[in-house]
Amino acid sequence: MELATKPEKYTPKYNPSKDIFEDESPFPPYSKKNQTYTCPCNGYQFCKTNLFNSHIKSNTHKNWLENYKENNKELNDAKSNANILLAENTILKRKLNNIDNKYRIELEKKDKIISKLEKEANKYTNLKRCMKIFMDDIDDDDDANFSDVSS
Ligand SMILES: [Zn+2]
Numbered sequence: 001m002e003l004a005t006k007p008e009k010y011t012p013k014y015n016p017s018k019d020i021f022e023d024e025s026p027f028p029p030y031s032k033k034n035q036t037y038t039c040p041c042n043g044y045q046f047c048k049t050n051l052f053n054s055h056i057k058s059n060t061h062k063n064w065l066e067n068y069k070e071n072n073k074e075l076n077d078a079k080s081n082a083n084i085l086l087a088e089n090t091i092l093k094r095k096l097n098n099i100d101n102k103y104r105i106e107l108e109k110k111d112k113i114i115s116k117l118e119k120e121a122n123k124y125t126n127l128k129r130c131m132k133i134f135m136d137d138i139d140d141d142d143d144a145n146f147s148d149v150s151s
Pocket of ligand 1: 039040041042044055056060061064
């Protein structure tokens with residue numbers, strides 16, 4: 001079974017001695033089954049060398065190839081800008097994550113302190129209640145100085 005593979009983007013070859021980009025068929029000579037390529041100049045799709053050869057003679061393609069280096073430069077600049085922004089974003093995310101963690105740890109500490117204080121307060125309330133009962137018992141016999149304990 002043949003899989004319908006996504007067409008690959010055609011890119012011209014760079015010729016360093018002339019410092020230009022040149023058309024070169026992406027297919028091996030005489031091959032019959034080829035990967036489909038899309039030319040970015042107008043979206044033309046081809047999978048055979050003869051189709052490629054006639055496409056590169058079109059004016060649209062020639063103009064595209066002439067401007068390829070310049071367009072590519074802008075694209076590369078945009079890409080490196082995007083990479084810088086991505087790197088900065090990663091650093092900021094890491095910093096934010098650290099702050100989040102510190103904040104979370106502080107919150108956990110506070111929660112522990114609060115629950116400890118709540119326990120203490122409960123103990124104190126219970127103790128106060130016990131003392132009040134005790135004092136009320138005493139008050140029955142003796143009007144002592146502890147009458148303001150309940151306030
Ligand atoms: Zn083209």
